[in-house]
Amino acid sequence: MTRTTEQSGKWEYAPAPESAPIEIADRYGLFIGGEFCDPSSGQWRSSISPANEQVLSDVAEAGADDVNKAIAAARDALPGWAGLSGRERGKYLFRIARRIQERARELAILETMDGGKPIKESRDVDIPLVAHHFFYYAGWADKLEYAFCGRTASPVGVCAQIIPWNFPLLMAAWKIAPALACGNTVVLKPAETTPLTALRLADILQEVGLPPGVVNIVPGGPEAGAALAGSDAIDKLAFTGSTEVGKRLAQIAAKRGIPLTLELGGKSPNILFDDAPIDQAVEGIISGIYFNQGHVCCAGSRVLVQEGIAEEVVSKLEWRMKSLRVGDPLDKNTDIGAINSAEQLARIKHFLEVGPQEGAVLHQVAGDSELPDRGFWCRPCFFTGVQPSHVIAREEIFGPVLAVMTFRTPKEAVERANNTKYGLAAGIWTDKGAKIFNIATKLKAGVVWCNTYNKFDPGSPFGGFKESGFGREGGMQGLRAYVRL
């Protein structure tokens, strides 16, 4: 019997969509005082899936009255919650964390549908970290006296927390978990394009029997945000989002004299020395800028590469990018999902036009997957020939767009890396340990990753220098913003 050898050829991916069905209600109200309620504003906003522009649900839009109601509910709940022992508060947080783990798949799918990020990221990164954050701060709840030795830590009070759309549930966890551990109550405003997972968290809070009013969730747009931040009745303001909004909030907080933490934009440098393990560094570039479509405040959006290896790095980057799959975020093989909104896509496209006008060279490696007809999409790309004065080297693009620049000496690398209004994160790639310590101490950045990038851990503080904000979230340091000493 004669048999033939298989022909070589392209091995096509079959679609592999996440198949577990989840329920999404037609409407979601505000979560105030432990109950879902209709907005007194009478306004509802459709939350769409950025991957196909279909409406997922209509979500209540909080007006100023609703926000005030939520703040009042948090105020009412404050004495009871702050009066609980740390151990009791910790029990609630542990319960929330466990319930998040149990409902992880549902939360991951919902996060992906509402925000457009690939399911492999929401499943393997976002939701596990969300649970991890609650576990971590649950552990601190009864140990605050060890975090602040010799001093008495008391809660700040009612905390207004405004979070962005890039990691919707994770940012809610970053804000809520330490606040609750320290005995505060919360009014949280999720971003207008991604409210669904925060509201699903509200469902979990009901399930675990969190006392009513301890956490209140008021979805809405800038109006709700302004009402919340501008309220006389809040004791603390925490914001993650754009530097532009952060500056306005800083003015408000300064007038009222309330404590403020800001986690804002970034234009983080990822520095490759010529003794770096190049293949690993290329992986680091990829995860640095294309993780979550580049919608990451600490994205390594400026690659600084030492002259001698620049050509090799660029060609390896192009080769590696051929295997990035852009498409349906619910497909388990998708590496890069949908851009979060039409507005953000327009902003990214603007920079893609500005770059070449300024003289930079755009490298858009054509992936072979076809993009869907509907939804918001941007193929990953990078610029070479970028000068430090270029807009694409200075402004935060918040998309899958990278600027590659070269340097000759370590001194020049540090100078260029720090030549930005931001200072959130940085990456260093070299095989020399001494060089890592030398350079890391000279970088003005809140987080410096060495021979890796975009690694997050609840035990590690995160925050910025300069216009990237102030205050730290995560770790023992993350407790500081939520206590009075």
Next chain:
Amino acid sequence: MVDERAASFAKRSIKTTMKGAGLRLAVSMVDLTTLEGKDTPEKVRALCRKAVCPHEGGQIEPALPHVAAVCVYPSMVRTAKAAVAGSGVKVASVATAFPSGQYPLDGRLADVRQVVADGADEVDMVINRGAFLAGRYDEVAQEIREVKKACGPAHLKIILETGELETYDHIRRASDLAIEAAAVDGDLADGEVFIKTSTGKVSPAATMPVTLIMLEAIRDHYLATGVRIGMKPAGGIRTAKSALHYLMMVSETLDEHWLSPHLFRFGASSLVNDLVRQALKLSTGTYAAGYDTSVS
């Protein structure tokens, strides 16, 4: 980042048509191997039949392809050659004092000449790990050059024995060294030289991170010279699922040219039966019992 990247391939979801194509491709890439002191001519003939026809019985349509090669000890080359005659299955023989390589060079070269004379299409050599780990890289390279010459028309697979090299840095250096040394006499044809992870006699044998590093060395050589070196992970790949993950890694690290037995092989013995079982599951809808596939 190596471990992370390697782990990411195992998270790829391989379904339906893609899985079917992948299983067939994997079967066609197997170097079906028996390397034991107790090997008998009859056992080698059984292996050869399995190589030519991985599954008899016609439940899988179209029939599975034959495997790429059988891999045997030098004393079994003639037996194997006769048993696979006319089928398209190649005969590979280990040589150069496999698995240790701890013999004088003359003996190792004689080993190679003998198996080629007996009809081996492919020679699987081991590098001199003692010299490599001692930093005598020129010596290792020179030996590879001489073995390559002794191979004549036979294709050469260079076993690095990564389990003994231990570190990723060593593995990358050995990969580069082997490729450079084998390529020294003018241009190589695609697939004329392979680099191979392991003898299968040392643990750990093939792993995904190690294979990834070797694939990267192959990619860099290709980008620099245009010559395609082949890759053969060997030892420890027992399931169809893990074979498909390896193929995913090849497809994303190199390109579709390497998705072919000319440039990629699995050194394995029990893998074929699991590939057959999975192919049966796709075509019949039920899993075959262990006794439904023949021993080899």
